[in-house]
Amino acid sequence: MLKKYFSAGLLLWIPLAVTVWVLESIIRWSDSLLGLLPPDWRPDAFLGFHVPGIGLVIAGIVILVTGVLVANIIGQWVLRAWESLLEKIPFVRPIYSGVKQILQTILSDQTQSFKEVVLIEFPRPGVWTYGFVVAEPGKKTAKEIGGESLVTVFVPTAPNPTSGYVLMVERSALKPTSATVDEAFKFHISLGVMTPAADKSA
Template sequence: MEEKQLGMVAQFKKDVRRRMLTGFLLILPVYVTYFVVKFLFGFVGGTLSPVIRKVLQFYGVALPKSSLDEFIITFLGLILTFISLYFIGIFAANFVGKSIINYFENLLTKTPIIKNIYSSVKQIIHSVSLPGKQAFKRVVLVDFPKAGTKSIGFVTGATQYNNEIKYITVFIPTTPNPTTGFLIFVTENDVMDSNLSVEEAFKTLFSGGVLAP
């Protein structure tokens, strides 16, 4: 009877931990979105709004500091921000823009600490924004770091050496921080389909296996 009660307590703790982690993973994207939107409005309100007001005053448009006028100025600031991002995108697509961006990227990638953060964020953004195809084609299980030990891996591509053996490239992420990991080349016979979606695999990695399907 006592063992049964202990088992029920352990199961209850496990369920609580699982539910809390599930809630955390659901709230995290919302929090990040809120933080970005808050930063954007704060930047517009604290930096661009005074500039826009001075420009309007320069052209003889003096707006009193009322709630409606503050809203109008903030709205103009948001439009200006979106237009600026659009032209930055155009600038980054031409030769001069690419050269300048590459120059500053080289500076960032040579700066201690900053280079690790910048590289990780860039890799994540690049992975989720590849046009026309998925960065991770499928989720597999592969023997790593030794035979008999299975690790979650993402198939990212295929390559062939000497027109003979065809290898697939598999990215094996670390947990709970899947932005780093190992890249290995194996044959198709060396991997096992996991029947997991990419989302399910990332939930498993972020939770350290607690949310394993």
């Protein structure tokens, strides 16, 4: 009985503590960016006291304003000039273009990346895990591999789903699943403890 109550307490406090820690880290990091401003320009100088999280609010406003500016003709011209400059810097070019392409894929309304969950045999036949279909390899790559219906699948590592393996496999080697994207991510983050709802009800 004591173990039951202790486990119930852990289930309440640990997720709450981790959530607070993540939010506090984001707020502290955003507030630290205000240190880049001249002392007289910082919000603390105008308000007379520090407001936690104001850096995050300002960052959101800056992102929104720059998005509006970049969306017009003049902004597009400035952006092209800026990217042309970055393209000439050897070490910066692959990082900038790679990150931009990933964001364009994820943020696009038409993209199907990370919207389809599949079951894939990994790291060897007979061992299954959840993966996410992210794209289809280019025609040149597909021709070199010799596949007829290749797809690129991302398999996250546990418990950190931000890293993982990118695999090019035949569509026929994958099994469809009713698991949602959220459920599949929770499966990896929880080390397999949190299984999709469809599995629980089966």
